[in-house]
Amino acid sequence: MHPWTIRVSVLPDELFSTWLVRAALAQGCDPMHLTGALWPRWRAWTVDLDRGINEHRMAILAGRSGVDAARLEAATLRPILAAVAPGIKPAKANWPWVLAQGSRNRRRRGGLQFCPLCLAGDATPYFRRTWRLAWHVGCVRHRTLLADHCGHCQSLIEPHRVHTNDATLCRCPSCGHDLRRTTTVEVCPQALTFQVTADQVLAHGHGTWLATEISREEWFRLAEIHAGGRILVRRDDEVSLGLTALPMSLQRPSERVLRLRMALRGMNGEPRGRPAPPTRSNTEHKQTQVTAPSHHDAPARPAPARPQAKVQGEWIRLLRRLRVGHP
Numbered sequence: 001m002h003p004w005t006i007r008v009s010v011l012p013d014e015l016f017s018t019w020l021v022r023a024a025l026a027q028g029c030d031p032m033h034l035t036g037a038l039w040p041r042w043r044a045w046t047v048d049l050d051r052g053i054n055e056h057r058m059a060i061l062a063g064r065s066g067v068d069a070a071r072l073e074a075a076t077l078r079p080i081l082a083a084v085a086p087g088i089k090p091a092k093a094n095w096p097w098v099l100a101q102g103s104r105n106r107r108r109r110g111g112l113q114f115c116p117l118c119l120a121g122d123a124t125p126y127f128r129r130t131w132r133l134a135w136h137v138g139c140v141r142h143r144t145l146l147a148d149h150c151g152h153c154q155s156l157i158e159p160h161r162v163h164t165n166d167a168t169l170c171r172c173p174s175c176g177h178d179l180r181r182t183t184t185v186e187v188c189p190q191a192l193t194f195q196v197t198a199d200q201v202l203a204h205g206h207g208t209w210l211a212t213e214i215s216r217e218e219w220f221r222l223a224e225i226h227a228g229g230r231i232l233v234r235r236d237d238e239v240s241l242g243l244t245a246l247p248m249s250l251q252r253p254s255e256r257v258l259r260l261r262m263a264l265r266g267m268n269g270e271p272r273g274r275p276a277p278p279t280r281s282n283t284e285h286k287q288t289q290v291t292a293p294s295h296h297d298a299p300a301r302p303a304p305a306r307p308q309a310k311v312q313g314e315w316i317r318l319l320r321r322l323r324v325g326h327p
């Protein structure tokens, strides 16, 4: 097979699948034709390509594109999964902290965010890998809430459906609106603080919680729990967390802002919300045991005020359980 006419480099933090779209447009063809020529009999756009592709397909792509396979692999979300949740196998349906695309045929249900001002400022507009992460809700540079829909027709962001004659990733494939003109709003500073902290933990391999150094894996697991990803209401130890109806990986940026604010408070050792007034069930220490993840819409249960040392003891026990791995 011949290499592509035009070599397209992967830009800093560029997302694998959207690099592929950019590469297709540079060759003058639409993304479906490019992947059809690369991998006949595989409907590449029906899967989440950013979760990585097998070695054989990656070798073909590297050969045709002239870009090193390791560089392409680094643009997928796999290295991030391996860093934040090493116990999770890539074949698992839901990856912690990664936005789900929920593909149905070639149409998606979510999963890709963007900063309109970053796209507008790019010499070559491109989508960032971090825009697929659930802890990213804002742009640090522009302090804007990330968008995840076309500002004109409200369609999802699906760059792979772009038309060849548009020759840009910045146009909504459904209505033609320029995504760079999407109206922006300011992002919540606390959510952005959590986002920046999580990025630092990802980069450095460890984080702190209640002045204790913990591993990156433990930090993200604890933060996920504090963000309300699981119900943990246990008899006696009173670790009681609520959750919202949707998993974080399916929520919009504005919804995840609230989760990240909860996670920030939790990781700083602050109580969740207002302390609850004493109730019969609190004073008698009788609580329902609910440990399994649930999709029921349970309201957040405010934790009663307790001494810091007791809270820390409970969480250290929880942390020990987490070392066993993800449920």
Ligand SMILES: [Zn+2]
Binding pocket: 115, 116, 117, 118, 119, 139, 140, 141, 142, 143
């Ligand atoms: Zn930006």
Ligand SMILES: [Zn+2]
Binding pocket: 150, 151, 152, 153, 154, 155, 172, 173, 174, 175, 176, 177
């Ligand atoms: Zn549109």
